Amino acid sequence: VGHCWRTIFRSCHRFSSNFVNCNLATQTFTVFLISNSIIHLALCFGVLYLSYVERARQHRWRCSDVTFHCSDGVLRQQWIQTIREQLTALTSRPKHLLVYINPYGGKQQGECIYEQKVAPLFACASISTDVIVTEHANHARDHLKTEAELKKYDGVVCVGGDGMFSEIVHGLVSRTQRDNGVDQNSPEEKLVPCSLRIGIIPAGSTDCICYATVGINDPVTSALHVIVGDSQPMDVCSVHHNNTFLRYSISLLGYGFYGDVLADSERKRWMGPARYDFSGFKTFLTHHHYEGAVSFLPATDILGTPRDKTRCRAGYVTLPNLCFCSIPEYEVGWGVVRGKFLAINAASMSCACPRSPMGLSPAAHLADGTTDLILVRKCSRFNFLRHLLRHTSKDDQFDMTFVEVHRVRRFRFTPRHCQNDSELDLRENGKQLFSQICRDHPACSCSPAYSSWNCDGEILPHAAIEVGVHCQLIKLFARGIEEQPLFEDLANPQCAL
Numbered sequence: 001v002g003h004c005w006r007t008i009f010r011s012c013h014r015f016s017s018n019f020v021n022c023n024l025a026t027q028t029f030t031v032f033l034i035s036n037s038i039i040h041l042a043l044c045f046g047v048l049y050l051s052y053v054e055r056a057r058q059h060r061w062r063c064s065d066v067t068f069h070c071s072d073g074v075l076r077q078q079w080i081q082t083i084r085e086q087l088t089a090l091t092s093r094p095k096h097l098l099v100y101i102n103p104y105g106g107k108q109q110g111e112c113i114y115e116q117k118v119a120p121l122f123a124c125a126s127i128s129t130d131v132i133v134t135e136h137a138n139h140a141r142d143h144l145k146t147e148a149e150l151k152k153y154d155g156v157v158c159v160g161g162d163g164m165f166s167e168i169v170h171g172l173v174s175r176t177q178r179d180n181g182v183d184q185n186s187p188e189e190k191l192v193p194c195s196l197r198i199g200i201i202p203a204g205s206t207d208c209i210c211y212a213t214v215g216i217n218d219p220v221t222s223a224l225h226v227i228v229g230d231s232q233p234m235d236v237c238s239v240h241h242n243n244t245f246l247r248y249s250i251s252l253l254g255y256g257f258y259g260d261v262l263a264d265s266e267r268k269r270w271m272g273p274a275r276y277d278f279s280g281f282k283t284f285l286t287h288h289h290y291e292g293a294v295s296f297l298p299a300t301d302i303l304g305t306p307r308d309k310t311r312c313r314a315g316y317v318t319l320p321n322l323c324f325c326s327i328p329e330y331e332v333g334w335g336v337v338r339g340k341f342l343a344i345n346a347a348s349m350s351c352a353c354p355r356s357p358m359g360l361s362p363a364a365h366l367a368d369g370t371t372d373l374i375l376v377r378k379c380s381r382f383n384f385l386r387h388l389l390r391h392t393s394k395d396d397q398f399d400m401t402f403v404e405v406h407r408v409r410r411f412r413f414t415p416r417h418c419q420n421d422s423e424l425d426l427r428e429n430g431k432q433l434f435s436q437i438c439r440d441h442p443a444c445s446c447s448p449a450y451s452s453w454n455c456d457g458e459i460l461p462h463a464a465i466e467v468g469v470h471c472q473l474i475k476l477f478a479r480g481i482e483e484q485p486l487f488e489d490l491a492n493p494q495c496a497l
């Protein structure tokens, strides 16, 4: 008993949250029992089997098992009862989930990943599921918006990439606003937060949301974060054009470089995730710049800046009082930057992903009600390459004369030549024609007048947009990236949370 108990003690201690006193034989063992880590308990012929979550390298979580032998029946029951009580007390764990699988995202492995890696874990944790394999784009969004019986569920899980996650967010946020009589078309409207948490099982091409909220794009790790009932609030940007709602954005809103990369890569979906590298290189060579004005409302009432060395990590708490504020209240204090830009990026979170482990804005926070507005002015190809390469290293990507960054609550972009609606329609048609000509002739040195906005991997239909950040509008089954102890320390109880 002593040996097995020590094993459990060591394993569970790493996730400690509950303090339990147990009498074991004649001794009193004072134990930190990390009930949070236990996902399954079974008793068979007097042997107690426990499945629990264990940390591994690089933010990975794994499921491990331990067997507990105890010949004293009374004592055994005492243990089982205590553990069951602890598990019952964990009310944040989901019991019934609605799961959407995109069979089409990333390397088209969504169904296989879910069946082989995730479903067995959910079953082991006694989580029941209703699974829908999507049949077309926006299937999940529309189902959530109109049909899904949300009251039945403790959360919604998507198996796919950032685009699939975006569908779930649009479905849930729209449904919540409709149920609460909120008009999404008004840019000044304060949106009502969604009550259901969202889980992401990564099976996409970039998996940026998953990577930046968990620290790795690993399906098993994400499933375990769902099972233990983690909760991570997240900001959502609303994007409007002329008082009409366009889309929500959670990770990146990018005009210029990232808009052009996406527009080109969508035509190369058959290449899988490699399409981004191909189109990225091609877009880099075309080196187009775009003219316009960016006006923004700086976030002055916060502590951090985009150039901090600190990172958004698990446990970072942001009070939701600094939330979305209506325009009239804040109309003063706006700044304006006019010029020619290679890229205009708004990163509402770090946007870390395997291609850019630190992200586009390494110090951005997941839930502080702000977005980091990064303006990259026209510069030489060589300098732009230096800036892009810093996305892949630890060097300060903002420490360049042609780059500026502002932490903002709202911003607007007006492309040059875009003064009224009729011009805009003209522009939309003209843009497509001109962009096509230039894309067909990459060596052409002229820049088209307009780029497109890349909104979390979707192209927006307008260049002139208005953006506002809604603080902590949604919650994920995640806890933010945990500070990583040395691997040797993982077995050390001092490393417990």
Ligand SMILES: Nc1ncnc2c1ncn2[C@@H]1O[C@H](COP(=O)(O)OP(=O)(O)OP(=O)(O)O)[C@@H](O)[C@H]1O
Residues within 6 Å of the ligand: 101, 102, 103, 104, 105, 106, 107, 133, 134, 135, 136, 137, 138, 139, 159, 160, 161, 162, 163, 164, 165, 167, 203, 204, 205, 206, 207, 208, 457
């Ligand atoms: N059954 C389906 N058939 C076709 N498209 C679908 C289907 N289900 C969802 N989609 C769409 O597929 C698009 C891409 O999906 P997803 O985000 O999962 O993968 P990805 O684009 O490869 O990854 P990432 O967004 O991480 O770069 C989404 O915009 C989604 O709306």
Ligand SMILES: CCCCCCCCCCCCC/C=C/[C@@H](O)[C@H](CO)NC(C)=O
Residues within 6 Å of the ligand: 161, 162, 163, 205, 206, 207, 208, 251, 252, 258, 262, 276, 280, 281, 284, 351, 353, 355, 356, 360, 388, 389, 391, 392, 454, 455, 456, 457, 458
């Ligand atoms: C010529 C060298 C180019 C190197 C560029 C490396 C930087 C890559 C950084 C990618 C960050 C992507 C941020 C995430 C955006 C997602 O919302 C979106 C949808 O998945 N993905 C993309 C690629 O637009």
Ligand SMILES: [Ca+2]
Residues within 6 Å of the ligand: 235, 347, 348, 349, 364, 365, 366, 367, 368, 369, 370, 371
């Ligand atoms: Ca943010």
